[in-house]
Amino acid sequence: MKLSMLKLCALAGFGFVVSVSTAAADPCMKVSLTGTQGGPPLFNGQAGAGTLVQYGDDSDKCGAVKLQFDTGRGTNMRLSQMKVPVGKLDAIFFTHMHSDHTEGLGDILQLRWHFNSGGPKVDVVCTEDAKSPIGHTLSCSNFVAHIGDALIESGEISQRLAENKKRLPGGPADLVNVNTFAASGEPLQVWQKGDVKVTAIGSRHIPGHASYRVDTPAGSVVIGGDAGNDIPKPPRPSSTSEQVEKLAQGADVLVHSTIHPAMGPDKDSGFPPPIYFRQSNAADLGALSKRAGVKTLMLTHLIPPMGAAKQGPYPIPGGPLDESHYKAAVKEGGFEGNTVVGTDLLTITVPAKN
Numbered sequence: 001m002k003l004s005m006l007k008l009c010a011l012a013g014f015g016f017v018v019s020v021s022t023a024a025a026d027p028c029m030k031v032s033l034t035g036t037q038g039g040p041p042l043f044n045g046q047a048g049a050g051t052l053v054q055y056g057d058d059s060d061k062c063g064a065v066k067l068q069f070d071t072g073r074g075t076n077m078r079l080s081q082m083k084v085p086v087g088k089l090d091a092i093f094f095t096h097m098h099s100d101h102t103e104g105l106g107d108i109l110q111l112r113w114h115f116n117s118g119g120p121k122v123d124v125v126c127t128e129d130a131k132s133p134i135g136h137t138l139s140c141s142n143f144v145a146h147i148g149d150a151l152i153e154s155g156e157i158s159q160r161l162a163e164n165k166k167r168l169p170g171g172p173a174d175l176v177n178v179n180t181f182a183a184s185g186e187p188l189q190v191w192q193k194g195d196v197k198v199t200a201i202g203s204r205h206i207p208g209h210a211s212y213r214v215d216t217p218a219g220s221v222v223i224g225g226d227a228g229n230d231i232p233k234p235p236r237p238s239s240t241s242e243q244v245e246k247l248a249q250g251a252d253v254l255v256h257s258t259i260h261p262a263m264g265p266d267k268d269s270g271f272p273p274p275i276y277f278r279q280s281n282a283a284d285l286g287a288l289s290k291r292a293g294v295k296t297l298m299l300t301h302l303i304p305p306m307g308a309a310k311q312g313p314y315p316i317p318g319g320p321l322d323e324s325h326y327k328a329a330v331k332e333g334g335f336e337g338n339t340v341v342g343t344d345l346l347t348i349t350v351p352a353k354n
């Protein structure tokens with residue numbers, strides 16, 4: 001068709017210039033913090049923990065593939081600020097079943113069900129059911145299967161189905177492919193689309209916790225989640241996870257939840273020691289990043305939040321912390337790469353754009 005048109009143009013004696021771009025589009029990746037709040041408290045409108053990883057090239061603003069890691073409170077609002085429609089997410093990954101990482105999922109799936117019931121379905125990737133030694137079970141698949149239950153019970157889902165029969169009959173959970181995996185201490189590939197590959201490793205915080213690595217032709221990013229060391233309290237070599245360190249070797253970016261040493265039991269905050277010890281502290285994250293050869297350490301899920309006088313009910317010894325306090329702790333750990341102290345919507349691009 002095109003050829004015959006060209007012939008026609010030529011026969012008609014039209015002069016024309018064909019411009020063909022021969023430059024290959026450069027692959028790129030964007031890592032955005034959709035929420036930086038650590039734990040259940042609220043502070044200053046910060047959204048709950050989450051990271052959006054996008055991959056593509058210059059022609060699609062690095063956005064052909066969109067992966068959301070954790071969906072804390074307000075994730076939908078942050079995605080809207082980045083102009084990322086929920087219908088465009090390719091997959092959602094969970095590090096663990098704590099509400100500060102999960103409670104935005106209902107909001108996301110209800111919106112997607114409302115407008116995108118025709119598909120595609122979204123993959124939710126997480127660990128298989130994990131039984132605690134003291135009896136309870138953490139279940140991502142149950143969490144997802146029941147995500148719309150309150151809306152079903154209220155009658156809303158029936159009402160909205162009555163006004164649009166193209167919506168999926170089971171409500172928001174019908175729109176999900178749940179892919180669970182058995183996490184171990186070795187990296188396991190859990191998802192792939194084209195050039196984008198995601199691997200996971202089991203790590204310690206609560207039963208079923210996992211950390212992830214995304215590899216793309218543009219670079220790599222590791223999402224540590226709330227991982228801490230397998231040994232639950234000192235004496236131990238570090239508060240950080242050996243599994244995360246394995247996953248983070250040579251990574252361009254490590255995004256990791258962080259607790260500041262100011263909240264430690266040797267200070268005066270009264271913060272519960274077991275909760276302090278199950279997070280990685282900022283100094284030890286600096287040391288891990290140095291050992292693993294990470295280029296950029298992106299601190300998120302900051303405990304305490306910058307500027308806060310308290311973490312929940314616990315006062316911050318010495319007063320509120322700012323960016324310099326977090327950076328100083330990372331430096332103390334020996335890291336000389338790029339340290340980014342996370343705020344909501346903060347985005348870095350790999351490779352860096354000049």
Ligand SMILES: [Zn+2]
Binds near residue numbers: 049257301
């Ligand atoms: Zn958390």
